[in-house]
Amino acid sequence: QLQLQGSGPGLVKPSETLSLTCTVSGGSISNVDYYWGWIRQPPGKGLEWIGSIYHTGNTHYNPSLESRVTISVDTSRNHFSLKLYSVTAADTAVYYCARLFEAYPLDWGRGTLVSVSS
Amino acid sequence: EVVLTQSPDFQSVTPKEKVTITCRASQNIGSRLHWYQQKADHSPKLLIKYASQSFSGVPSRFSGSGSGTDFTLTINSLEAEDAAMYYCHQSSSLPITFGQGTRLEIK
Numbered sequence: 692q693l694q695l696q697g698s699g700p701g702l703v704k705p706s707e708t709l710s711l712t713c714t715v716s717g718g719s720i721s722n723v724d725y726y727w728g729w730i731r732q733p734p735g736k737g738l739e740w741i742g743s744i745y746h747t748g749n750t751h752y753n754p755s756l757e758s759r760v761t762i763s764v765d766t767s768r769n770h771f772s773l774k775l776y777s778v779t780a781a782d783t784a785v786y787y788c789a790r791l792f793e794a795y796p797l798d799w800g801r802g803t804l805v806s807v808s809s
Numbered sequence: 810e811v812v813l814t815q816s817p818d819f820q821s822v823t824p825k826e827k828v829t830i831t832c833r834a835s836q837n838i839g840s841r842l843h844w845y846q847q848k849a850d851h852s853p854k855l856l857i858k859y860a861s862q863s864f865s866g867v868p869s870r871f872s873g874s875g876s877g878t879d880f881t882l883t884i885n886s887l888e889a890e891d892a893a894m895y896y897c898h899q900s901s902s903l904p905i906t907f908g909q910g911t912r913l914e915i916k
Contacts, residue, residue, distance in 0.1 A: 738853065738896060738907040753904040754810075787852060794900035795843045799852035 693718040695800035697788045702806050709775040709805055713788030720769045721746040726791040729762060729773045731784040732802075739784075743791055744771055778807045811835055811899050813908035821914040828884040830911045832897035837877050841901035844873055844882045847894045847910075856895075857882065889915050 699711035713727070720727060728743035742752035744762045752760050756775070764771040775782060783806050789796040812835040822828055832842065840860040845853040855864045857873035860880055870885040884891055892915045897908040 737910050738898075740905045740907070751903055755904070794903075794905055795841075795855075795858065795898060796845075796853070797855060799854070802852055 693790060693798050695788045695790065695798060697786060697800045697803040699803060699805070701804055702808065703778055703782075704809050705779055705807055706777055709773070709778050709782060709786075709807075711773045711786055711788070711803060711805070712770050713772070713800060714768075714770045715790075716769070718790075720764060720771065721766050724792060725797075726751075726794070727764065727771045728789050728791050728796065730787045730789055730796065730799075731782075732787070733781075733784045741773065741775075741786075743794070780807050783807045810904055811838060811902055811906050813897050813899055813906055815895075815897055815908035815911050817911060818909070819912045819914070821916055822887055823916045824887055824889055826887050828887055828891075828913065830882045830884075830895055830897075830913075832875075832880045832882070832908050834878045834880070834899060838899045838901035840876050841899055842873075842875065842880045843898045843900065844871075845896045845898060846891075847896065848892070853896060884913075887915065891915065 694716045696714045703709045726743040729741040742762045744750045744764050759776045761774045785802040785804050787802045788800040790798040814833045842860045844857040847853040856871050861873045872883045874881050895911045
C-alpha cells in the first residue's frame with residue numbers, strides 16, 4: 692500500500708526558506724499515471740494547493756505562490772521536495788504531500804506542521 | 810481560478826438523519842468535482858470522485874451528484890463517525906481549488 696511521509700523542520704524563521712521532503716514507499720514515483728503534489732492547511736482553515744510535479748520534472752504551481760515556490764523530484768530516492776522562500780507567519784500551516792491522479796489528490800501523507808516564528 | 814462555494818458552513822444533525830452538502834462552482838467544471846472527508850487531526854480522505862463515483866472502501870451511505878456548476882454530497886443515515894469537515898475540490902483547471910469546507914457535527 693502506498694505511503695507518503697513528509698519530513699522537515701517544524702519551525703522556520705521569517706524571511707527564511709521552508710524545506711520539506713516527501714518520501715514515497717509502496718509505489719514508484721516514476722509511475723506514469725500520477726503527479727505528486729503539496730497542499731497546505733493553515734490552522735483552523737481550509738486547503739490550498741501549492742503545486743504538483745511529474746516524475747519527468749514537469750511542474751505546475753499555484754499562481755498565488757509561484758514566485759516563492761520550487762518543487763523538485765528525485766526518482767532515484769523516490770521522493771519529491773518543496774521549497775518555499777521568504778516565509779512569513781501567513782505560511783504557518785500543516786503541509787501535506789499527496790499523490791494526484793488526473794489532478795485530484797488520491798492519497799495524502801499525514802501532514803507536517805510548519806510554524807513560522809522568530 | 811474556479812471558486813467553489815459550499816453550503817452550509819456548519820450543520821448539526823442527529824444520527825440516522827440524511828445530510829446534504831452543496832458545492833457551487835464559479836464556472837462549468839463538468840464532472841471534475843471530488844469530495845473529501847477530514848476528521849480532526851487527520852489528513853483528508855477521498856469519498857467521491859468525478860461528482861458521483863464512490864471511492865473504494867467508502868461506505869455506501871455516501872453519494873454524490875451533479876455536473877456543470879452545481880454538486881451535492883449526500884450522507885444517508887448519518888453515523889456518529891461521520892462527524893468531520895467535508896471539502897469539495899475541482900480538478901477541471903489549474904489552479905486546482907477547494908471549497909471552504911462544511912463542518913458536520915453530530916448531536
